[in-house]
Amino acid sequence: MPRLNFEGRDYALETGESVLECLERHGVALTSSCRSGVCHSCLIRVLEGAPPPAAQKGVKETLRAQGYYLACCCRPDADLKAERGAAQQRYRAIIESVHPLNATVARLRLTETNGFTYFPGQFLNLVHASGQVRSYSIASVPREDAWLELHVGLLPGGCISTWVHHEAAAGESVEFLGPQGNCFYVPGRSEQPLLLLGTGTGLAPLYGILRDALGQGHTGPIHLFHGSVRRDGLYLVEALRALEAEWPQFHYHPCVLEGPAEEDIAVGAIDQLALERVPSLKGFRVFLCGHPDLVRQMQRKTFLAGASLSDIYADAFLPAAAAASTPS
Amino acid sequence: MSLFEELGGEAAVDAAVDVFYRHVLADERIAHWFEDVDMERQASKQKAFMTMAFGGPHHYTGLDMRKGHTHLVARGLNDLHFDAVVENLVTSLNELEVAPDKVAQVVALVETLRDDVLSRTPAPATEA
Numbered sequence: 001m002p003r004l005n006f007e008g009r010d011y012a013l014e015t016g017e018s019v020l021e022c023l024e025r026h027g028v029a030l031t032s033s034c035r036s037g038v039c040h041s042c043l044i045r046v047l048e049g050a051p052p053p054a055a056q057k058g059v060k061e062t063l064r065a066q067g068y069y070l071a072c073c074c075r076p077d078a079d080l081k082a083e084r085g086a087a088q089q090r091y092r093a094i095i096e097s098v099h100p101l102n103a104t105v106a107r108l109r110l111t112e113t114n115g116f117t118y119f120p121g122q123f124l125n126l127v128h129a130s131g132q133v134r135s136y137s138i139a140s141v142p143r144e145d146a147w148l149e150l151h152v153g154l155l156p157g158g159c160i161s162t163w164v165h166h167e168a169a170a171g172e173s174v175e176f177l178g179p180q181g182n183c184f185y186v187p188g189r190s191e192q193p194l195l196l197l198g199t200g201t202g203l204a205p206l207y208g209i210l211r212d213a214l215g216q217g218h219t220g221p222i223h224l225f226h227g228s229v230r231r232d233g234l235y236l237v238e239a240l241r242a243l244e245a246e247w248p249q250f251h252y253h254p255c256v257l258e259g260p261a262e263e264d265i266a267v268g269a270i271d272q273l274a275l276e277r278v279p280s281l282k283g284f285r286v287f288l289c290g291h292p293d294l295v296r297q298m299q300r301k302t303f304l305a306g307a308s309l310s311d312i313y314a315d316a317f318l319p320a321a322a323a324a325s326t327p328s
Numbered sequence: 329m330s331l332f333e334e335l336g337g338e339a340a341v342d343a344a345v346d347v348f349y350r351h352v353l354a355d356e357r358i359a360h361w362f363e364d365v366d367m368e369r370q371a372s373k374q375k376a377f378m379t380m381a382f383g384g385p386h387h388y389t390g391l392d393m394r395k396g397h398t399h400l401v402a403r404g405l406n407d408l409h410f411d412a413v414v415e416n417l418v419t420s421l422n423e424l425e426v427a428p429d430k431v432a433q434v435v436a437l438v439e440t441l442r443d444d445v446l447s448r449t450p451a452p453a454t455e456a
């Protein structure tokens with residue numbers, strides 16, 4: 001009979017029993033609802049073993065890539081080691097540098113990340129010495145960069161962003177949890193057109209996703225819209241223009257809400273500008289990051305413009321109070 | 329073969345969800361009932377509904393349907409809304425070129441949910 005090791009404890013699986021049923025039989029509470037593989041509320045992460053493919057039916061590609069399975073449909077015929085879907089691991093790293101990207105955004109690079117693996121565009125949860133925790137999206141690409149890169153926007157009076165901008169120094173040690181999130185590039189369908197859209201530090205995950213897609217041989221057109229209130233809120237403009245010159249399939253569209261009109265920088269609302277330039281999103285894979293209102297609005301608008309629900313990936317940068325709580 | 333298999337199983341559900349949900353959001357009679365701020369959650373709800381409408385595997389009971397909609401009934405969910413959903417479903421299936429007899433089977437299946445969704449005891453057989 002196969003054995004299930006769940007969060008460090010062993011359970012015997014009965015013939016044909018699902019992981020969900022087995023855990024419940026042993027009094028282990030796991031969130032579940034439809035119990036038929038539709039609602040996905042019972043996702044678990046498999047660390048060792050090969051569950052039957054049926055247990056990943058309908059699971060989003062990005063979650064599959066991370067080893068997520070549906071506990072209700074997972075009837076293993078061999079031993080399995082698994083944990084709750086949301087479980088996050090704790091890491092320590094060293095600050096390599098803190099460097100301004102513009103007046104309000106700092107680039108934080110971490111090294112010696114102790115085996116932390118991630119997909120560019122996912123986020124981690126930075127733990128401040130005070131115990132406060134904040135999410136930051138990952139802009140680096142492990143294949144290309146020797147560091148872990150975050151872009152932190154300064155929020156006046158903000159606990160962690162102020163610390164990053166004014167106190168954090170190279171050589172210091174920091175703690176974080178993760179990785180989390182499904183907003184990243186998965187190889188395959190390399191000719192599919194991509195729309196990447198974000199405001200402010202929403203560029204961080206998009207910058208990671210963009211370079212990841214290019215590096216993995218994505219050949220379809222990639223449109224990146226980065227918006228800001230004024231010109232001084234944009235950043236990495238030169239780096240993105242250089243990528244545009246290097247890769248013919250990549251199109252960079254910087255947008256500002258308030259003029260003056262400048263060469264190559266569009267003036268207007270980013271959602272309107274994007275849908276004017278790319279009017280039909282049929283067949284597109286869409287990535288939306290940054291301000292929560294914009295992200296939600298764009299999820300709907302990009303869907304109505306033709307993108308399939310299963311092809312829209314989004315990370316709303318919710319302020320800490322509204323973000324998911326982190327396990328201690 | 330079950331209706332679900334005849335309709336094309338899960339792949340058909342995925343295709344139908346996109347078409348149906350686009351119609352629903354464009355229908356001002358009912359769009360507000362579907363405006364969840366979380367599009368991903370909305371997508372999985374629509375998928376669950378469509379799987380059920382197609383006669384696919386699901387574990388919802390009439391009681392689940394009732395519980396899931398009582399707060400909406402309290403806010404005024406009624407037959408007109410239910411009719412509009414069915415109408416959008418039919419439009420979507422027609423667009424996807426589903427055979428008319430299959431569309432009729434889907435509609436019949438969805439009709440069995442009406443009383444539970446609207447929180448009432450089954451209507452007498454004489455009522456139209």
Ligand SMILES: Cc1cc2nc3c(=O)[nH]c(=O)nc-3n(C[C@H](O)[C@H](O)[C@H](O)COP(=O)(O)OP(=O)(O)OC[C@H]3O[C@@H](n4cnc5c(N)ncnc54)[C@H](O)[C@@H]3O)c2cc1C
Nearest residue numbers: 134135136137151152153158159160161201204317318319
């Ligand atoms: C998935 C995810 C990814 C994220 N990625 C990034 C990223 O890559 N880069 C980045 O800079 N941030 C990102 N954030 C936001 C980040 O987690 C913090 O919320 C932000 O840095 C503020 O933290 P703080 O400690 O400086 O401010 P806090 O001490 O949390 O906030 C100070 C005060 O400002 C308010 N406040 C918080 N956010 C805002 C806001 N946006 N506008 C106005 N008022 C606000 C708070 O309610 C509070 O009253 C992300 C958030 C999420 C959920």
